[in-house]
Amino acid sequence: RIAARIAASLPAGPSVSVLQGLSVGLRGNLPDELWEAFAATGVAHLMAISGLHVTGCALFALWLLRLGWRCPPLRAMRARVITEMAVALAVTGGYVLLAGASLPALRTLAMVAIVALQRVLRRALQLHVTLALAAALLCAADPLALTSAGFWLSFAATAALLAILDADGGWLARAAVFLRAQLAVTALLTPVLAAVFGRVSLVSPLVNAVAIPVFGFVVLPPVLFAITNS
Numbered sequence: 581r582i583a584a585r586i587a588a589s590l591p592a593g594p595s596v597s598v599l600q601g602l603s604v605g606l607r608g609n610l611p612d613e614l615w616e617a618f619a620a621t622g623v624a625h626l627m628a629i630s631g632l633h634v635t636g637c638a639l640f641a642l643w644l645l646r647l648g649w650r651c652p653p654l655r656a657m658r659a660r661v662i663t664e665m666a667v668a669l670a671v672t673g674g675y676v677l678l679a680g681a682s683l684p685a686l687r688t689l690a691m692v693a694i695v696a697l698q699r700v701l702r703r704a705l706q707l708h709v710t711l712a713l714a715a716a717l718l719c720a721a722d723p724l725a726l727t728s729a730g731f732w733l734s735f736a737a738t739a740a741l742l743a744i745l746d747a748d749g750g751w752l753a754r755a756a757v758f759l760r761a762q763l764a765v766t767a768l769l770t771p772v773l774a775a776v777f778g779r780v781s782l783v784s785p786l787v788n789a790v791a792i793p794v795f796g797f798v799v800l801p802p803v804l805f806a807i808t809n810s
Contacts, residue, residue, distance in 0.1 A: 594614050661699055665699055
């Protein structure tokens, strides 16, 4: 229904299929030449419902709740942490199911659930332990997930990012961390990409260095907001 409303709201063209891919993971309508361009530049992963989508959905739900707590009728409400975690988990779970429950999305949903449980129990695990628990949950639910390229691509990329995204400091330090993240993800995923797809995009680190921030902070939020009102 959401994909159909996108198609009905826009003139026919590649933009319709791109928005359908960004919102609900429908990639079958992408023209072959556009998909080839995405693959050649290493940004095809943006057309799948990934951890970026699911995390953005969870944060959006939490943001709305934090605004709601400012309303006089809700200020005295207790058990805010439990309410926030329950709503965030329900919203992200619903979005994952809506988008087809791909492995990257399920991985993020598992991590959101583990983090939510930690907050409710007032405990804290290291990020790599949370990632390992998410992998264990997915493998317990579907042992054949280990044979999927999406499993290894998703967890390898997340592991590379979590390994180095712990630096503090000003914008120069953060820029250096982001650059290291790009290099780490590229180095870790190159063998996997070569084995699965038979090719590797040499311009992918440079393109993603621009595409991922623009996508995450400029494109994705209004897309998620639009589908919640469709």
